[in-house]
Amino acid sequence: MKHLAALVAAVAATFTAGAGICRAADGDPVHGAQIYQRCLACHSLEHNRSGPRHCGLFGRSAASLPDFDYSRAMKASGFTWDEATLDRFLENPLKTVPGTKMAYAGVKKPQERADLIAYLKKATLDPEVCK
Amino acid sequence: MSILTPQAVPATPLVAPVRRSFLSGLGKFTLSATAIALLAGQERLALVGSAEAKTPNNDVAILNAALGAEQEAIAAYQVGANSGLLQKPVLALAVQFQGHHKEHAAALAATVKKLGGTPVEAKKTYTFPVEKLKTQADVLGFAAELEKGAVSAYLGAVPILDDRDLAKVAASILGDEAMHWAVLRNALGQNPVPTAFLS
Numbered sequence: 001m002k003h004l005a006a007l008v009a010a011v012a013a014t015f016t017a018g019a020g021i022c023r024a025a026d027g028d029p030v031h032g033a034q035i036y037q038r039c040l041a042c043h044s045l046e047h048n049r050s051g052p053r054h055c056g057l058f059g060r061s062a063a064s065l066p067d068f069d070y071s072r073a074m075k076a077s078g079f080t081w082d083e084a085t086l087d088r089f090l091e092n093p094l095k096t097v098p099g100t101k102m103a104y105a106g107v108k109k110p111q112e113r114a115d116l117i118a119y120l121k122k123a124t125l126d127p128e129v130c131k
Numbered sequence: 132m133s134i135l136t137p138q139a140v141p142a143t144p145l146v147a148p149v150r151r152s153f154l155s156g157l158g159k160f161t162l163s164a165t166a167i168a169l170l171a172g173q174e175r176l177a178l179v180g181s182a183e184a185k186t187p188n189n190d191v192a193i194l195n196a197a198l199g200a201e202q203e204a205i206a207a208y209q210v211g212a213n214s215g216l217l218q219k220p221v222l223a224l225a226v227q228f229q230g231h232h233k234e235h236a237a238a239l240a241a242t243v244k245k246l247g248g249t250p251v252e253a254k255k256t257y258t259f260p261v262e263k264l265k266t267q268a269d270v271l272g273f274a275a276e277l278e279k280g281a282v283s284a285y286l287g288a289v290p291i292l293d294d295r296d297l298a299k300v301a302a303s304i305l306g307d308e309a310m311h312w313a314v315l316r317n318a319l320g321q322n323p324v325p326t327a328f329l330s
Binding site (some may be wrong): 037038039040041042044046047048049050081094099101102103104106108 | 189192193195196199204257259260276277281283285287291330
């Protein structure tokens with residue numbers, strides 16, 4: 001019985017720790033806005049630049065803006081942009097989509113990616129910017 | 132919003148002459164595969180060796196991405212120069228910084244060619260948020276934003292360039308653009324160097 005109690009306690013502790021990890025992965029859009037400054041040499045929310053615009057990003061198929069010249073690799077990626085695909089791509093763009101024009105080492109820290117994605121989720125739907 | 136056309140953004144009128152003679156003579160140099168050239172007594176630009184150098188296509192893609200951003204920066208500074216919002220000392224500074232970006236772009240394009248790649252062309256049109264640029268401070272803030280982004284872009288490029296000499300040159304450009312950022316922030320009355328580390 002003691003063993004069972006210990007097991008239950010261990011499982012409970014594991015779930016608690018897991019919940020903590022989930023909370024840590026929740027993004028902070030305010031910090032994400034600061035991280036987005038790293039992107040501004042090539043991207044903006046509302047205009048295509050060296051990279052495609054971000055307004056309307058979530059739920060959009062990769063390489064689907066008609067007025068942007070994507071790499072063949074991105075066209076073939078089959079991605080639809082959501083939290084998971086963005087997290088994967090932003091961690092290491094060149095490894096995730098070899099041949100992408102986004103020649104950038106990536107956002108390596110999971111929390112920074114979470115923050116950036118949280119910012120993008122809000123900002124790319126901002127009606128004042130994304131008209 | 133304003134769409135810039137090649138007519139709206141002439142190639143050079145407000146820009147200090149860019150010394151390109153070092154490029155015209157590229158073929159005359161004999162360099163080791165990944166040599167850094169220090170030309171005219173100044174750190175100028177990277178020259179890499181022949182296309183069969185060890186540098187893989189990955190580096191060409193990275194350099195082309197940087198080239199695209201530099202071309203856009205050149206166009207953005209032209210917007211600032213043409214805006215009529217920049218007073219004389221600031222205008223001269225903007226033109227100087229644009230000249231640096233032109234030198235970066237020329238060096239990157241030459242390097243891509245040397246590696247057997249095709250340099251990306253400047254876009255025929257660029258779209259900038261001109262409607263938000265009402266004052267000199269707006270223009271400086273926009274430029275500072277681009278320069279900070281450029282610093283981050285080079286920070287993201289340096290560690291993934293396979294050729295360490297190319298990485299060194301990319302870091303050199305990064306340093307120049309960080310100085311631009313600091314000067315622009317200072318002109319805006321902001322702390323020019325707000326952090327010990329950049330990201």
